[in-house]
Amino acid sequence: MFESLTDRFEGILTRLRGRGRLSDADVDEVLREIRTALLEADVEIGVVRTFTTAVRDRCVGLELSQSLSPGQQVIKIVNEELVAILGGETLQIRYASRPPTVVLLAGLQGSGKTTASAKLARWFKQQGRNPMLVGADLQRPAAVEQLRVLGGQAGVSVFSEASDPVAVATAGLEEAKRLGRDVLIVDTAGRLSIDADLMDEIRHIAGAVQPDYTFLVIDAMTGQDAVSTAEAFHEALSLDGVILTKLDGDARGGAALSVKEVVGRPIAFASTGEKLDDFDQFHPDRMADRILGMGDVLSLIEQAERTMDKDVATKGAAAIIEGRFTLEDFLEQLQQVEKMGSISGMMSLIPGISKDIKKASEAVDDGQIGQVKAIIYSMTPQERTDPSIIDGGRRVRIANGSGTTTSDVNALLKQFKEMQKMMKGFGKGGMGGALGGLGGLLGRGGPKMSPKGMADMAAMVGDSDLAALGAGAPAGAPGLPSGGGAAPRGGKKGKGGKKGKGGGRVTPKSR
Amino acid sequence: MTDAVMVTALADGLLAVVIAVPVLVVGGGIAIAARRRGGPADGDGTSGGVAVAERPSTAAPAPPSAAAPTVETPVEAPAPPVPEPEPEPASYRGRLGKARGLLSGYIGSVRARARIDAATWDDLEEALIRADVGVGATDALLDDLRGRVKSGEIGGPDALVDALKGDLVAMLSTGHAALAEVGADRPAPVEGEPARTVDVWLFVGVNGVGKTTTVGKVATRLSGGGTPVLLAAGDTFRAAAGEQLSLWAERSGADVVRGAEGGDPSSVVFDAVQRAASKGTELVLADTAGRLHNKVNLIEELKKIRRVSDRPPGRVTEVLLVLDATTGQNGLAQAKVFLDAVDVSGVVLTKLDGTAKGGIVVAIQRELGLPVKLVGLGEGAGDLIDFDAEAFVDALF
Numbered sequence: 001m002f003e004s005l006t007d008r009f010e011g012i013l014t015r016l017r018g019r020g021r022l023s024d025a026d027v028d029e030v031l032r033e034i035r036t037a038l039l040e041a042d043v044e045i046g047v048v049r050t051f052t053t054a055v056r057d058r059c060v061g062l063e064l065s066q067s068l069s070p071g072q073q074v075i076k077i078v079n080e081e082l083v084a085i086l087g088g089e090t091l092q093i094r095y096a097s098r099p100p101t102v103v104l105l106a107g108l109q110g111s112g113k114t115t116a117s118a119k120l121a122r123w124f125k126q127q128g129r130n131p132m133l134v135g136a137d138l139q140r141p142a143a144v145e146q147l148r149v150l151g152g153q154a155g156v157s158v159f160s161e162a163s164d165p166v167a168v169a170t171a172g173l174e175e176a177k178r179l180g181r182d183v184l185i186v187d188t189a190g191r192l193s194i195d196a197d198l199m200d201e202i203r204h205i206a207g208a209v210q211p212d213y214t215f216l217v218i219d220a221m222t223g224q225d226a227v228s229t230a231e232a233f234h235e236a237l238s239l240d241g242v243i244l245t246k247l248d249g250d251a252r253g254g255a256a257l258s259v260k261e262v263v264g265r266p267i268a269f270a271s272t273g274e275k276l277d278d279f280d281q282f283h284p285d286r287m288a289d290r291i292l293g294m295g296d297v298l299s300l301i302e303q304a305e306r307t308m309d310k311d312v313a314t315k316g317a318a319a320i321i322e323g324r325f326t327l328e329d330f331l332e333q334l335q336q337v338e339k340m341g342s343i344s345g346m347m348s349l350i351p352g353i354s355k356d357i358k359k360a361s362e363a364v365d366d367g368q369i370g371q372v373k374a375i376i377y378s379m380t381p382q383e384r385t386d387p388s389i390i391d392g393g394r395r396v397r398i399a400n401g402s403g404t405t406t407s408d409v410n411a412l413l414k415q416f417k418e419m420q421k422m423m424k425g426f427g428k429g430g431m432g433g434a435l436g437g438l439g440g441l442l443g444r445g446g447p448k449m450s451p452k453g454m455a456d457m458a459a460m461v462g463d464s465d466l467a468a469l470g471a472g473a474p475a476g477a478p479g480l481p482s483g484g485g486a487a488p489r490g491g492k493k494g495k496g497g498k499k500g501k502g503g504g505r506v507t508p509k510s511r
Numbered sequence: 512m513t514d515a516v517m518v519t520a521l522a523d524g525l526l527a528v529v530i531a532v533p534v535l536v537v538g539g540g541i542a543i544a545a546r547r548r549g550g551p552a553d554g555d556g557t558s559g560g561v562a563v564a565e566r567p568s569t570a571a572p573a574p575p576s577a578a579a580p581t582v583e584t585p586v587e588a589p590a591p592p593v594p595e596p597e598p599e600p601a602s603y604r605g606r607l608g609k610a611r612g613l614l615s616g617y618i619g620s621v622r623a624r625a626r627i628d629a630a631t632w633d634d635l636e637e638a639l640i641r642a643d644v645g646v647g648a649t650d651a652l653l654d655d656l657r658g659r660v661k662s663g664e665i666g667g668p669d670a671l672v673d674a675l676k677g678d679l680v681a682m683l684s685t686g687h688a689a690l691a692e693v694g695a696d697r698p699a700p701v702e703g704e705p706a707r708t709v710d711v712w713l714f715v716g717v718n719g720v721g722k723t724t725t726v727g728k729v730a731t732r733l734s735g736g737g738t739p740v741l742l743a744a745g746d747t748f749r750a751a752a753g754e755q756l757s758l759w760a761e762r763s764g765a766d767v768v769r770g771a772e773g774g775d776p777s778s779v780v781f782d783a784v785q786r787a788a789s790k791g792t793e794l795v796l797a798d799t800a801g802r803l804h805n806k807v808n809l810i811e812e813l814k815k816i817r818r819v820s821d822r823p824p825g826r827v828t829e830v831l832l833v834l835d836a837t838t839g840q841n842g843l844a845q846a847k848v849f850l851d852a853v854d855v856s857g858v859v860l861t862k863l864d865g866t867a868k869g870g871i872v873v874a875i876q877r878e879l880g881l882p883v884k885l886v887g888l889g890e891g892a893g894d895l896i897d898f899d900a901e902a903f904v905d906a907l908f
Contacts (some may be wrong), residue, residue, distance in 0.1 A: 033908075034572060037648050039645075039646050040645070040646055041840070042643075042839035042841070045637060045640050108837060109721065109862060110718075110719030110720055110721055110862070112718070112719055139890070141755045141758035141759065142751040142754035142755035142757075143615070143751075143753070145750070145751035145755075146749065146751035146752075146755075147750075148750075148751075149751055149772075150750050191862065192865040193865065193866060205548075219719060219835075221717070221835075221838050221839060221841040221842070222837050222838065223643035223842075223867065223870075224640065224642070224643050224839065224843025225837050225865070225867035225868070228839070229865075229866065245719075246719070246803065248806075249717065249785060249841075250841065251839070251841035251844075252841075254839070255839070273824075353594075367628075455523055466645075470557040
C-alpha cells in the first residue's frame with residue numbers, strides 16, 4: 001500500500017541527475033511527497049509542517065554530490081532530521097537514592113498499560129532490580145487479575161486491593177518499602193484526556209506516590225490525536241517519557257514522532273510483541289527508517305546477533321566469503337536461523353519485501369526447513385562436502401532415508417547450487433552485493449518484487465549511503481543498546497567497517 | 512489454487528535467501544571485521560535474548576472441543592443485573608460537545624470567509640487530515656469539490672462546507688448498516704445436518720480496541736431489549752480476558768462459555784453454539800483475542816474460528832470489526848486484512864467520546880464499502896449506540 005519514500009523520490013529525482021543543485025521547484029515537489037508520506041505514517045499535521053520546513057531549509061540550494069543520487073541525498077537529510085527529533089537524549093534510568101524508584105504508567109484505554117507494566121517490571125528484573133507491581137486500575141473489569149497473571153509470568157509480585165486507586169497506590173508504596181523492593185511500577189486505568197474527573201484522579205495518584213518516572217503509554221497505531229492526548233497528559237502529569245506499544249504491527253508509527261516533538265520527552269521503551277520479553281529501550285534511528293517505510297534491517301541484525309552462535313556464524317560467513325560453503329555449513333546455519341524464530345517474522349523486517357514473498361515465507365515456516373534438514377541428515381559427510389558425487393543410487397537412498405522423494409532431493413541440490421553461486425557474489429560484494437543478489441533471486445521468483453528496489457536497498461545498506469545516514473545522528477545519541485544494557489556496540493566492530501565498495505559493513509550505524 | 516502453487520514455488524528460492532541473509536549479517540560482518548583487523552572476531556557480549564516467536568497458533572486442523580470449556584451460569588437468579596444508573600442515553604452531540612473545539616475552528620474560519628480561496632482549501636484539508644480521514648480520501652473529496660466549485664455548482668464557502676458534509680454523509684450512509692436481525696432468513700436445513708438455529712456474531716480486531724467491552728455492551732443492550740444471548744469467551748490468550756467477559760455476563764444476566772486460558776478459541780465458540788442450541792438461545796456473541804492483522808498465523812486462527820462458528824447449528828450473521836477511534840491510517844490496513852480473512856460485515860467504532868474523531872472510517876467505507884454499525888461513546892453499559900452518519904459528520908468538524 002505504501003511505496004517507500006525512496007521509490008517516490010527516485011521517480012521525481014532521476015531527471016535531476018547531472019544537475020548541480022536542487023531548484024526551489026524541485027524541492028517543492030519533493031516536499032509534497034515527504035508530506036504525504038509522513039501524513040500516511042500518521043505524523044501529526046502540525047509536526048509535519050515544522051518538519052518539512054526544516055527539510056526545505058536544508059534542501060534548497062543543496063549541492064548535489066556525485067557519489068549519491070539526488071534522491072539518496074534528500075533521504076539522507078530527511079532521515080537525519082527524523083533521527084534528530086526522535087533521538088536526542090535517550091532515557092537513562094536513574095534509580096532513586098532512597099528506594100523504591102517509582103514508575104507511573106498512564107494512557108488511554110487499550111493502549112497497553114497493563115501489559116507494558118508487566119513487561120517493564122520484567123525489564124527491571126533483568127537489570128538486576130527487584131521490582132513490584134501495583135494494580136491501580138480498578139475501573140476495567142478484571143484488569144487487576146490480568147496484571148496478577150502477567151506479574152506471575154514475569155516473576156514479579158503484584159499488589160492491589162479493592163479500595164480506590166489513590167489508596168491502592170499509596171498502600172502499594174508502603175508495601176514496597178516494607179518488603180525492600182527497589183522499583184515500584186504503578187499500573188493505572190485507561191482514561192481519556194478530556195475526562196476531568198479521571199485526570200484529577202491520576203494527578204492525585206501521582207501526588208501520593210511521587211513518581212520518579214511518569215510514562216505515557218501510547219499505541220503505535222494512533223493517528224492525529226496522539227498529540228492532543230500527549231499534551232493533555234503532559235500538562236497533568238509532567239511526563240518523563242513515552243512507552244510506544246504494538247510496534248509489532250505494520251503501522252508506520254508516526255505518532256512516535258508527533259509525541260516526541262510536542263512533549264519533548266524521549267520515547268523510552270518500545271513494545272514489539274506479545275511476549276513479556278518483546279520489550280526494550282527505544283531506537284530512534286530505526287524508528288526513522290520505519291516511518292519512512294524502509295523496513296527494519298537493523299532490528300534483524302540485532303536479533304540475529306542475539307540469538308545466533310557467533311562462532312558458528314563466523315565459520316559460516318567465512319565459508320561463504322571464501323567460496324567453500326558446503327551442505328554441512330548449510331545445515332549448521334539452518335539450525336542457527338531456526339533459533340531466531342519464524343522466518344516470516346524475519347522477512348517482515350526486511351524492507352521492500354512484497355506480500356507474495358511474505359506469504360511464501362509462511363510456507364517455509366510450515367515445515368520446509370524440517371524437510372531440508374531431514375534430507376541433509378540422510379547424506380554422508382562426503383556427500384555433504386561434495387554433492388556432485390550424488391548419483392541416482394545415492395539420491396534414492398537419501399530420499400528413502402529422509403522420507404522424501406528424489407525430486408525433493410533434486411530440488412534441494414539445485415537450490416543449494418544456486419545458493420552457492422549467490423554466495424560467491426556475497427563474498428565479493430559484501431552486504432551490498434548480498435542484498436543485490438537477493439534482489440535478483442527474489443526478482444525471479446516473485447513477480448511483484450522489484451529487483452531494482454532491492455538493489456537500491458542494497459546500495460543503501462551496503463555501502464556509503466547508509467553509513468552517511470547513520471553519521472547524521474546526533475553525536476550523543478545512543479548506540480544500539482541491546483539486551484542487558486550492554487555497552488553500545490558501535491565502536492568495536494565499527495572500526496573495521498569503513499565505507500566503500502565491498503566494505504561489507506554490517507554495523508552501519510556505528511559512530 | 513494458483514496462488515498456492517506460486518507461493519510454494521516462491522518458497523523454494525526464498526529459503527536460500529533466508530539462510531544467507533542472517534548468516535552474512537552476523538557472521539559476515541564478524542568475519543570481515545576479523546579479517547581486517549587480522550584478529551579473531553569477538554562478540555559484543557549481548558545478552559537478554561528477545562525472541563520473535565509469536566504466540567502459538569491454535570489454527571492446527573484439530574477438531575473442536577477437547578478443551579472442555581466450562582459453562583458459567585449466573586448464580587441463582589442474579590440479583591437483577593444492577594445496571595449502572597444511566598441518567599441519559601448517550602448521544603453524539605452531548606458527548607462530543609467538549610471534544611469538538613479544535614476542528615470547528617477550521618470550518619468556522621472557512622464559513623467566515625467571503626469567498627472560496629486557497630486558504631479555504633487548506634483549512635478543509637487540514638480539518639479532514641486532523642480527523643484521520645487520510646490523505647487519499649481527503650484528496651478525492653476535495654478534488655471533486657474543486658471541480659464543482661469551478662463549474663459553478665457550488666457558490667460560496669457555506670455551500671462548500673455543506674456540500675462536503677453532504678458528500679461525507681452520503682458516503683457513510685451507503686451500504687446496509689443495520690445489525691442483522693436475530694433469527695431472520697434462516698436457511699432451510701440441509702438433510703443430515705442440524706437446523707441452523709443459532710446466530711453467531713463474531714467480534715474481531717487488533718489488541719486494545721475494546722472488543723470485550725463491546726461484547727459486554729451489546730449483550731447488555733440485547734438482553735435488556737428482550738433478546739437472550741450467550742457469550743463465548745473466545746479470547747483465551749489475554750490474561751483475565753475471560754474474567755472480564757464473565758463480569759459483563761453477570762451484569763447483563765447472560766450465560767458465558769469459557770475455555771481454559773491458552774485453549775483453542777474455536778472449541779470455545781463451538782461449545783457455546785452447542786450450548787445455545789440446546790438451551791434454545793438464538794444468539795451467541797463471540798469475543799476473540801486481539802490480533803495484529805500482520806500476524807498471519809493469528810489471522811488463520813481467526814478464519815478457523817469463523818469456519819467452526821458457521822457449522823450447523825450455528826451460522827455467522829455478523830462479523831464486527833472493532834476499531835478504536837484513535838487509530839490512524841493503519842485502520843485501513845486492518846480493515847482490509849480482516850475483511851479479506853473473515854468477511855467482516857461492519858465496523859464498531861469505539862472510544863469516540865475522546866478527542867479522536869475516527870475519520871479513518873471514511874477511508875474504510877470509501878475503499879472497502881464497510882459500513883459503521885455501532886459507535887462506542889463511553890464506558891457505561893448503555894454507551895454503545897447505532898451509528899448515525901449525520902451526527903458523526905457533524906462531530907467530525
